[in-house]
Amino acid sequence: MPVYLDMDPGIDDALALYVALGSLPVSGVAAVAGNVELEKTYENARLLLEAAHRNDITVARGSSRPLVRRLVTAPHVHGTSGLDGWVKPTLQGYSGPTDPPWLSWPLLWRDEVSLIATGPLTNVAKLLWCLPEDRAGNLKGITVMGGAIHGGNVTPTAEFNFYVDPDAADWVLGGPVPVRLVGLDVTHRARMPWDAVERLGQLGSLGRILQDTLTWYGNHIERNPEGLAVHDAVAVAAYARPDLFRFESQKLQVLTAGDGRGTVVRLPESADRPAVQVAMDVDQEALLEWLWQRLVRLQEKFNQSP
Secondary structure, three states, X not given: OOEEEEEOOOHHHHHHHHHHHOOOOEEEEEEOOOOOOHHHXXXXXXXXXXXXXXXXXXXXXXOOOOOOOOOOOOHHHHOOXXXXXXXXXXXXXXXXXXXXXXXHOHHHHOOOEEEEEXXXXXXXXXXXXXXXXXXXXXXEEEEEEOOOOOOOXXXXXXXXXXXXXXXXXXXXXXXXXXXXXXXXXXXXXXXXXXXXXXXXXXXXXXXXXXXXXXXXXXXXXXXXXXXEEXXXXXXXXXXXXXXXXXXXXXXXXXXXXHHHOOEEEEEOOOOOOOOEEEEEXXXXXXXXXXXXXXXXXXXXXXXXXX
């Protein structure tokens, strides 16, 4: 089944993209403003694909701001470029679609596809608004990196992606397409050890991009002795290898105003809202091995490409 990625690269998005390229039939990427501004996330996605010799994958230019509020970014985590630590090359002759992703993903209108979203959910909410009712079943599921049941990373209760656009997050979690939610409850349990970050450079040129950016990332956030939280790559794994996770079915709402902005609230079973499959635990050792093997596979494919 074709897979589309919606992301805001972003350092852990870069890892997620390369893990996805090493494991899934990625048919398209859409950029959204989040970790940094849209022009930077759009360029970063194209640069990462070009570095991997995957110019066959088009990148759509998505939303430059949340649905109804000002954009909040995270340069203190990802750097002003979004991929600090990497001396980015000049983009070479990329030509992609000019339409936004909710109009330029034609497969969504006729074939079965899945979506993995690792940034604010602005594009995804717009996509659901535009999706004709008779085609909604073609979008088989949305795997989302975002939210937290127990504790946030922007406020005591809110995770970054949901904080940036809580209105979009609430819409998607209550929408017509099944959602698998991968939040801080599980991504903080799936850390990449620091020695594994250092070993990425042994994989080759793509591994060195990841090593350089993740090292910068690790030096600019709290250096947990257990390793680096690679949130977005965990979402790719939850789509590709759900057997590595423990999920709970919960009905959720995202608060959109006041001090609780971006906070995920559990609703009673009687609530008139679809259930979301929430990742609550993961086999960390098996996950890390799977991530590493996907990156090895991607580098091998890269070495064989012309």
